[in-house]
Amino acid sequence: MTTNDMHNPVRVACLISGGGRSVVNLHQKIISEKIPARIVLVASTRANVAGVQAAAALGIETCEIAALPTDTLDDRLDAALEKSGAELIVLAGYLRLFRVARWKNRCLNIHPSLLPKFGGRGMWGEHVHAAVLAAGEIESGCTVHWADEQFDTGSIILQRRCPIHDGMNATQLAARVFEEECQALPEALAKVAHWLRHGGTRPNFTVESNPKQKMN
Numbered sequence: 001m002t003t004n005d006m007h008n009p010v011r012v013a014c015l016i017s018g019g020g021r022s023v024v025n026l027h028q029k030i031i032s033e034k035i036p037a038r039i040v041l042v043a044s045t046r047a048n049v050a051g052v053q054a055a056a057a058l059g060i061e062t063c064e065i066a067a068l069p070t071d072t073l074d075d076r077l078d079a080a081l082e083k084s085g086a087e088l089i090v091l092a093g094y095l096r097l098f099r100v101a102r103w104k105n106r107c108l109n110i111h112p113s114l115l116p117k118f119g120g121r122g123m124w125g126e127h128v129h130a131a132v133l134a135a136g137e138i139e140s141g142c143t144v145h146w147a148d149e150q151f152d153t154g155s156i157i158l159q160r161r162c163p164i165h166d167g168m169n170a171t172q173l174a175a176r177v178f179e180e181e182c183q184a185l186p187e188a189l190a191k192v193a194h195w196l197r198h199g200g201t202r203p204n205f206t207v208e209s210n211p212k213q214k215m216n
Contacts, residue, residue, distance in 0.1 A: 005036035013086035020051020029186035120150030
């Protein structure tokens with residue numbers, strides 16, 4: 001990171017569907033860890049979600065984009081994101097499939113499992129953690145990856161892991177995984193912001209234990 005990076009931060013737009021905890025954490029980590037980025041917009045396709053109010057309280061521009069009619073949603077999202085001047089999109093608990101085409105190599109997603117396990121349609125929130133526990137896994141964690149045109153299949157940027165203790169329930173596991181998410185997303189953003197400003201190899205992380213996950 002250079003002084004010039006801080007004077008020319010990457011403009012980030014976040015899409016959310018709920019409470020916005022990841023956005024609040026990301027905003028705080030950008031400031032405390034001097035990540036060369038700035039959240040310029042928080043948008044939701046759900047009305048009156050707490051995350052929009054939380055972002056507004058931090059002084060971040062927000063907007064609600066009606067989910068209906070669905071046939072124009074992608075176009076309306078793109079228009080709002082482009083109007084904000086966003087250079088990078090972060091899907092921070094966004095539950096819809098986002099049309100990545102216009103944002104290829106400029107859209108990140110965070111998922112609360114060690115992909116490719118427990119990803120895909122319907123795998124969100126405590127549904128993920130309940131599935132992890134039902135499968136008898138001994139560890140879980142989170143994954144930050146490049147978004148593509150499917151749920152949770154884009155190439156991995158980084159993962160953080162945590163053990164699953166005996167007797168853990170889905171709520172407890174969710175809380176433990178979120179601790180890792182609070183570290184993983186800012187770390188990934190810092191890597192990507194550096195890449196966007198300085199070029200070189202696009203950030204990717206080879207995960208030998210996950211051979212089915214795309215790595216580039």
